[in-house]
Amino acid sequence: MATSVLHQLPTVVNGSIHLNDFSFVGVSRPPCFHSSATHLFISKPKGSRIIRCQSTSTDEPKTRRNLLDNASNLLTNFLSGGSLGSMPIAEGAVSDLFGRPLFFSLYDWFIEHGSVYKLAFGPKAFVVVSDPIVVRHILRENAFCYDKGVLADILEPIMGKGLIPADINTWKQRRRVIAPGFHALYLEAMVKIFTDCSERTVSKFEKLLEVEDSRGGKTIELELEAEFSSLALDIIGLGVFNYDFGSVTKESPVIKAVYGTLFEAEHRSTFYIPYWKIPLATWIVPRQRKFQNDLKFINDCLDGLIRNAKETRQETDVEKLQQRDYLNLKDASLLRFLVDMRGADVDDRQLRDDLMTMLIAGHETTAAVLTWAVFLLAQNPSKMKRAQAEIDSVLGQERTSYEAVKKLEYIRLVVVEALRLYPQPPLLIRRALKSDLLPGGYKGDKDGYAIPAGTDIFLSVYNLHRSPYFWDRPHEFEPERFLRQRKSEGIEGWAGFDPSRSPGALYPNEIISDFAFLPFGGGPRKCVGDQFALMESTVALAMLLQKFDVELKGSPESVELVTGATIHTKNGLWCKLRKRSNAH
Numbered sequence: 001m002a003t004s005v006l007h008q009l010p011t012v013v014n015g016s017i018h019l020n021d022f023s024f025v026g027v028s029r030p031p032c033f034h035s036s037a038t039h040l041f042i043s044k045p046k047g048s049r050i051i052r053c054q055s056t057s058t059d060e061p062k063t064r065r066n067l068l069d070n071a072s073n074l075l076t077n078f079l080s081g082g083s084l085g086s087m088p089i090a091e092g093a094v095s096d097l098f099g100r101p102l103f104f105s106l107y108d109w110f111i112e113h114g115s116v117y118k119l120a121f122g123p124k125a126f127v128v129v130s131d132p133i134v135v136r137h138i139l140r141e142n143a144f145c146y147d148k149g150v151l152a153d154i155l156e157p158i159m160g161k162g163l164i165p166a167d168i169n170t171w172k173q174r175r176r177v178i179a180p181g182f183h184a185l186y187l188e189a190m191v192k193i194f195t196d197c198s199e200r201t202v203s204k205f206e207k208l209l210e211v212e213d214s215r216g217g218k219t220i221e222l223e224l225e226a227e228f229s230s231l232a233l234d235i236i237g238l239g240v241f242n243y244d245f246g247s248v249t250k251e252s253p254v255i256k257a258v259y260g261t262l263f264e265a266e267h268r269s270t271f272y273i274p275y276w277k278i279p280l281a282t283w284i285v286p287r288q289r290k291f292q293n294d295l296k297f298i299n300d301c302l303d304g305l306i307r308n309a310k311e312t313r314q315e316t317d318v319e320k321l322q323q324r325d326y327l328n329l330k331d332a333s334l335l336r337f338l339v340d341m342r343g344a345d346v347d348d349r350q351l352r353d354d355l356m357t358m359l360i361a362g363h364e365t366t367a368a369v370l371t372w373a374v375f376l377l378a379q380n381p382s383k384m385k386r387a388q389a390e391i392d393s394v395l396g397q398e399r400t401s402y403e404a405v406k407k408l409e410y411i412r413l414v415v416v417e418a419l420r421l422y423p424q425p426p427l428l429i430r431r432a433l434k435s436d437l438l439p440g441g442y443k444g445d446k447d448g449y450a451i452p453a454g455t456d457i458f459l460s461v462y463n464l465h466r467s468p469y470f471w472d473r474p475h476e477f478e479p480e481r482f483l484r485q486r487k488s489e490g491i492e493g494w495a496g497f498d499p500s501r502s503p504g505a506l507y508p509n510e511i512i513s514d515f516a517f518l519p520f521g522g523g524p525r526k527c528v529g530d531q532f533a534l535m536e537s538t539v540a541l542a543m544l545l546q547k548f549d550v551e552l553k554g555s556p557e558s559v560e561l562v563t564g565a566t567i568h569t570k571n572g573l574w575c576k577l578r579k580r581s582n583a584h
C-alpha cells in the first residue's frame with residue numbers, strides 16, 4: 001500500500017512483537033543476515049526497504065502487499081493515533097514480520113524513512129530511533145523523562161524491584177548501593193573467577209579430545225553456544241552470590257530451574273499480550289505452573305544464600321569494603337558487599353530481586369557475546385590467526401590475569417566488535433513520562449519532533465551500530481576499526497569517534513563514540529556490569545583460542561538466528577575443535 005489514502009496514517013505492522021528487557025521478536029532468520037564481510041547489504045539504493053544476504057539470491061524484494069497486510073493496515077489506521085508532526089511513518093506490512101526478527105525490518109525502515117520514524121502495529125505505535133544525537137537526549141540529557149514502559153510489565157513478575165524494571169525511587173536507592181560494588185579490586189578478583197571457570201570448560205574439552213584421540217580422531221564437534229551458556233551461568237553465580245552452579249560439568253535441579261525461568265522470560269518477551277496476567281492462568285496452564293515452581297525453587301535458593309550472608313555479616317563502611325583483600329577472600333561476591341555495607345540495610349525481598357536481576361541480566365548476554373565472537377572469527381581466518389598470535393605472545397601457556405587482559409588488546413576489540421554487530425539486546429525500550437521535544441538528529445527535522453506523554457520508544461541499538469552514516473563498512477567484521485579516530489564530518493551535534501575522549505578505558509564505549517556505539521546503554525541506566533561482562537568475555541575467548549583451533553561445523557548460512565532476550569542461534573553454534581598444534 002505504498003501510495004494510498006492511508007499514507008499519512010500509521011500502518012499496521014503486527015505479527016510477533018516481542019517486548020522484553022532485553023528486546024524481542026522470536027522469529028528465525030537465515031544467518032547470513034548477520035554474518036560478517038559481504039554478507040549483509042542493502043540490496044537497493046537508499047529508499048528501498050529490503051536487506052538480504054548475498055547468498056540467498058532467491059530472496060526477492062517484496063513489493064506487493066497481501067490481503068492480510070492490507071487488512072492489518074486498515075485496522076491500525078483505525079485504532080492507532082495519527083501522525084506525530086513531521087515525523088515520518090513507516091509503511092510496513094504484516095507479512096514483513098513473519099519471516100524474520102523485528103529489528104531487521106526496523107533497519108529497512110530506518111534506511112527508507114530516516115533516523116526517527118513512527119511505526120504502528122495493531123492499536124500500538126512506537127517511535128523508532130536510530131540516531132546517536134536523539135538517543136543521547138533520551139538516555140542521558142533527559143533520562144528521567146522516561147521509564148522502561150512495557151519492559152517493566154514483562155520483567156516485574158520475575159525481577160520484582162530489581163534495577164532493570166524498578167520504579168524510579170527504588171532504582172535511585174538501589175543503584176547508589178549496587179554500582180560501587182563493581183569496584184576495581186572486585187573486578188580484579190573476578191578475573192580470577194573467570195579464569196578458574198574457563199579452565200573448567202577448557203579441561204572438559206581436552207578430556208573429550210583425549211577420548212577422541214584414543215579412537216584415532218583429532219577433532220570433536222561441540223555446540224558452543226550451550227557451553228558458553230553454562231560457563232556464563234557458573235561465573236555469574238560465583239561473582240554475584242558466591243554460589244557454584246557447576247553447570248559446566250553437571251546437571252542439577254537448580255540449574256534446570258534457572259533455565260526454565262529464562263525460557264519463560266524469553267517466551268513472555270516474544271508475546272505482545274501479557275497472557276501470564278490472565279486470572280488463574282498461573283495455576284491452570286501447565287507451563288505457567290512449571291514457571292512458578294522454577295521461580296520458587298530459585299527464590300528459595302537465593303533466600304538461603306541471603307540468610308547465610310546476613311548471619312555472617314561484618315558491617316563496614318563502603319570505602320573500607322572496597323579495600324578488602326578480594327583476591328584472598330573466600331567470598332568476594334557482590335552479595336557479601338551488599339550485606340556488609342554499613343547503612344544499607346535492606347529487606348531480603350529487595351536483595352533477592354537484585355540478585356535475580358543480575359543473574360538474568362548477566363548470563364545470556366555474555367554467552368551471546370562469546371557465541372557471536374567465535375562465529376565471526378571462524379569466518380575470518382586471518383583475524384583468527386591474529387587473535388591467536390596475540391594470545392600466544394601475551395599468555396604463552398599461562399593462565400589469564402588482570403594484567404594480561406590489559407595486554408590482550410586485539411581480543412578486547414574482537415569482543416566489542418562482536419557486540420557492535422550483535423548488540424544484546426538489539427533494542428532498548430522507553431516510555432515518555434511527560435511530553436518532550438526530541439532533537440531532529442542527523443538528516444532529521446531541524447525543529448525536532450514533539451512527542452506526547454505516554455509515547456513508547458524503541459531505541460534501535462542494532463541500527464545505530466550498523467548505521468551507514470556513522471560507520472565505515474558498517475556490516476563488516478573489523479575489530480581494528482575502534483582504533484581509528486573518526487571526525488564528525490559536518491554532522492552537527494555529534495562529536496565523532498575519538499578514543500582519547502575516555503582515557504584509560506580498556507574498551508570503547510558510548511563516550512568515545514558519542515552514543516554511536518552503545519552496547520551497554522548510556523546515561524544513568526547504563527549497565528552496571530559492563531566491565532565485568534567485557535573482561536569475562538575477553539578471558540573466556542582467550543583461554544579457548546589459546547588451546548583450540550575452532551571452525552564452524554557447517555556453513556555460516558546454516559546457523560539460524562533467533563531473538564528473544566538476546567540474539568542467539570536457533571539450533572546452536574556447532575563447531576569443530578582441534579587441539580592447537582602450533583600453540584606455544
Ligand code: HEM
Nearest residue numbers: 163164358361362365366424519520521525527528529533
Ligand atoms: C555482555 C553482557 C551484557 C550486556 C550486553 C548488557 C547490556 C545491558 C544494557 C544494554 C543495559 C541497559 C538497558 C536499558 O537501558 O534499558 C543493561 C542494564 C543492566 N545490566 Fe547489563 N549487560 C551485560 C552484562 C551484565 C552483567 C554481567 C550484569 C551484572 C553482573 C548486568 C547487570 C545489569 C543491570 C543491573 C542493569 C540495569 C541498570 C540500571 O537500570 O541501573 N549486565 N545491561
